[in-house]
Amino acid sequence: MPTDPLSATFAALADPTRRAILARLSMGETTVTELAAPFEMSLPAVTKHLKVLQRAGLVSQGRQAQWRPCKLTPEPLREATDWLEQYRQQWEQRLDRLESYLRELQARESGQ
Amino acid sequence: MPTDPLSATFAALADPTRRAILARLSMGETTVTELAAPFEMSLPAVTKHLKVLQRAGLVSQGRQAQWRPCKLTPEPLREATDWLEQYRQQWEQRLDRLESYLRELQARESGQ
Numbered sequence: 430m431p432t433d434p435l436s437a438t439f440a441a442l443a444d445p446t447r448r449a450i451l452a453r454l455s456m457g458e459t460t461v462t463e464l465a466a467p468f469e470m471s472l473p474a475v476t477k478h479l480k481v482l483q484r485a486g487l488v489s490q491g492r493q494a495q496w497r498p499c500k501l502t503p504e505p506l507r508e509a510t511d512w513l514e515q516y517r518q519q520w521e522q523r524l525d526r527l528e529s530y531l532r533e534l535q536a537r538e539s540g541q
Numbered sequence: 542m543p544t545d546p547l548s549a550t551f552a553a554l555a556d557p558t559r560r561a562i563l564a565r566l567s568m569g570e571t572t573v574t575e576l577a578a579p580f581e582m583s584l585p586a587v588t589k590h591l592k593v594l595q596r597a598g599l600v601s602q603g604r605q606a607q608w609r610p611c612k613l614t615p616e617p618l619r620e621a622t623d624w625l626e627q628y629r630q631q632w633e634q635r636l637d638r639l640e641s642y643l644r645e646l647q648a649r650e651s652g653q
Contacts, residue, residue, distance in 0.1 A: 433557055436556055436557060437555075439552070442548075442551040443552035445545055445548060455627070455628060503631040503635060506632060510622060510625040512560070513622040513625065516563075516567060517619075
């Protein structure tokens with residue numbers, strides 16, 4: 430496991446099941462059993478993914494004896510987005526260039 | 542290595558050296574040797590990190606014989622940001638609540 434928080438966040442996000450778990454939790458708290466239901470995997474396998482998310486600080490679990498709901502803690506996602514946002518300008522510029530190139534091609538075709 | 546593109550992007554970002562390489566490349570193209578210079582690691586170690594970034598489609602390398610510059614290809618970063626953006630509302634709401642709670646505490650303290 431990575432030691433710095435940002436690396437731990439990105440490593441936790443590098444799995445489709447863990448991203449699906451976060452998507453589910455973004456709609457509200459739920460138990461581990463309910464959380465595991467839509468996945469075609471064993472409860473221990475889902476629990477293992479949950480532990481990765483918990484270690485990265487993306488999920489917390491309540492302490493009530495009977496009902497220990499899992500909850501999304503979105504702060505690390507904010508850090509990750511902040512890091513990625515610094516590259517926004519670059520991809521936007523590239524998309525702009527691609528778009529104007531496509532427009533140029535279309536103009537040439539309609540001119541024929 | 543993860544098989545879906547988004548997982549490959551997040552896995553590639555889960556390392557401080559690889560993030561530093563992307564930060565350097567965001568300022569412009571450069572050779573592998575120049576890229577490796579600021580890092581306290583061997584050229585093969587840097588090359589290994591570069592290969593992870595290349596497999597994830599984040600870095601491409603020119604084909605000229607003498608000068609094979611590495612270049613940032615920012616599109617996968619856009620996909621990653623798009624995925625994260627869906628959680629923006631959640632962390633913003635949490636930060637808003639925290640902020641108003643802090644303001645309330647301050648107001649109570651200055652009222653004493």
